[in-house]
Amino acid sequence: MKTSVQQALDAIQREKNEPICAYIYDLAGIQEQVRGMLQTMPRNTKLFYAIKANPDPRIIEALLPLVKGFEVASIGELLKVRAVSHEVPILFGGPGKKESELKLAIEHNVSYIHVESLLELRRIIAIVKKRQQPEARVLLRINLRSNTLPQTKIVMGGGPSPFGIDEEAVEEAIELIRVEGAGAVRLCGFHFHSLSNNMDARLHAEMIDLYLQKVERWQQQHNLQVDVVNAGGGFGVTYDGSPGFDWSLFTALLQQSEARKRLAAHGGELFFESGRLLVADHGYYAAEVTDIKRSHGQMFAILRGGTHHLRLPASWGHNHPFHIVYTDRWKHEFTRPEVRGERVHIVGELCTPKDRMHSDAEIDCLRVGDVIVFEKSGAYAWTISHHDFLGHPHPAFHYLMEGDEHVNVNATFQSANC
């Protein structure tokens, strides 16, 4: 029964006459951007893709030849990467890892496990010893005691947090590895991911210098060989038209960083595991306007789609950037509803007032049947959304590849004037 309902919904969506609702991923754009980013990175720095930003297999495939590897935060994510490549390096992170997950991660030969707590460390040691497996390579994820970290919308370190091991417990963790973990766990370095969506390249570079200086201190205090410092992701993207993260400035500062040069001199590598910056700008969510109406003096445009497909504006409480594609999709005898020169709330098809994509948008012209194309919908968009709430059909997914006309979403639909 469940299958037939799903099949019926899929069939409805395939019907040509159904309103447009689709994600469009510009794979060529993602590749071009990453190629550009790699060009300015210092030699001992490596770029990984944190697939939580968008785990679409086509995106993983597109990035496979470019990035050093992938960061995953669950076995589900790990299997998505392994479905694309058996060999590509994987960093396995995330809080609250279960024993079964740790076992599977080891079986799937992840390159490094990010250890988030002392208990997790004990679990790994016990698993490896019991199964008499080769040493597990780990990076200790550290939550620094610092009020100098940049402040962003999403903060994961520098204060109380469920992520990582407090800086005060570094010594205990190292001792645990030395005493109980000998032969079972190899400490290869440290991991930090203290924030997301940071826009300030200079502060980001300073934060990484701070990480590297802390690591140097632990290295000297405990006589450690540090192969890797993973400085996480967190490179920001703006949704309001203001300037985003300046990657060129950031990598220029990294080139000059004495701490990075010292790491390189000891043979150490600096990893980044970026999600948002790699994919956000290359995803588009297109949703057709299915109704326009005035309610108590305010105008509403209702979409085939909404926050169950693109939850980011509801999650962050922002107005999501968009443009309108005008279409001739109107076949009825009766009047086509429209709005001209007014402010409009652009909302979704869900029975909740929280299903709002943009409030008070200034609209020159919009009609039922036109398509709203939400930009910057490549990261933390579909993947963080409550897809099945209310059972509306999922959107279609389209991919633009090298050789396709560069993303001109307008060309995807029949264009018309308003």
Ligand SMILES: Cc1ncc(COP(=O)(O)O)c(C=O)c1O
């Ligand atoms: C541990 C870790 N690494 C990397 C990322 C990717 O962050 P971003 O998409 O901000 O680059 C996240 C995001 O939450 C994360 O938790």
